[in-house]
Amino acid sequence: MNLREIIMDAIKFPISDTRKFLIFCALIIIMSLSTVLPSYGVKDSTLSLILTLVTLIVAIIVLGYCVEVIKSGADGDDTLPDFDYVKQFVNGIKALILDIIYFIIPAIITIIVASATGLFTSFTKIVYISIDAMSKNANNLTTIMAAVPKTTMNTFTNALTITLIVAIILFIIFSLMSFTGLVRFAKTGSGTEGLRFRQILRDMSKVGLIKIIVTLIVIYIIAFVLSLIIGLIGLIPYIGVFIGIFVGVPFMLLFLYRAIGLLYADA
Structure with missing residues (x-):
């Protein structure tokens, strides 16, 4: 499918089955209660604890359902998947573990790079020197920074630059791999398939690296616009937040995950 076909299909997909869409909307509302109700003055600690637990469980189910939405796109199914809460809860946990793994790997590499380039050491020196300067009545940033040796500042600047470059590159690479791994998991139902790097x-x-990058950029721009619209709807007194959550957030999630599934339909 080309980009236009993916976007048009993903836009129509959420309302391909009104009943299932409304069920998904209800799940999003339940998932959001722990953050929405306190804004209306509901601050009971016991209720907050219960709602937090409910939010966690429902969020995992929603993630598991989104995995099946990816599968429906990859398989070419035209309607929303059926609800199987136990299965979707299990798939949600597996998908969460995959996301954590794909986050941990670049994070560890970035920490190693930061340590090897002297970022932590130079930053610690700058902090101690700044504290010492303030104890000696240095009362502005210019005076404090002047107390830091130039070699230490250069080491910190260079190390920070290298670490940021490495972190950004790793984030992009592992984000793309994470999307692809999630699709493999959605197709097969096997968590280990989502980690087969080769x-x-x-x-x-x-699929084509350029196609993946361009498609992801476009769908996230559309999702960002939808988020702005949801935010504006949320400004409507009393009911705005619920309207935005009940319709906007579910539509945006289904659109995103459907588009990702369609993107990898030929993989």
Whole structure:
């Protein structure tokens, strides 16, 4: 499918089955109660604890359902998946674990790079020197920074630059791999399939790296616009927040995950 076909299909998909869409909307509302109700003055601690637990459980179910939405796109199904809360809860946990793994790997590498370049050491020196300068009546930023040796500042600046570059590159690479791994998991139902890096790179090559990047940029721009609209709706007194959550957030999630599934339909 080309980009236009993916976007048009993903826009129509959420309302392909009104009943299932409304059920999904209800799940989003339930998931959001722990953050919405306090804004209306509901601050009972016991109720907050219960709602937080409910939010966690429902959020995992929603994530599991989104995995099935990806599968429906990859398989070419035209309607929303059926609800199977136990299955979707299990799939949600697996998807969450995959996301954590794909986050931990670049985070560990970035920490190693930061340590090797002297970022932590130079930052610690700057902090101690700044504290010492303030204890000696240095009362503005210019005076405090002047107390820091130039070599230490250069080491910190260079280390920070290198670490940020590495972190950004790793974030982009592992984000793309995470999307592809999630699709492999959605297709097979196997969490280990989402970690087969060689097959993941093969799938990315088959779809086309440029196509993946461009499509993701476009769908996230559309999602950002939808978020702005949801935010504006939320400004309506009393009911605005619920309207935005009940309609806008579910539509945006289904649109995003459907588009991702369609993107990898040929993989």
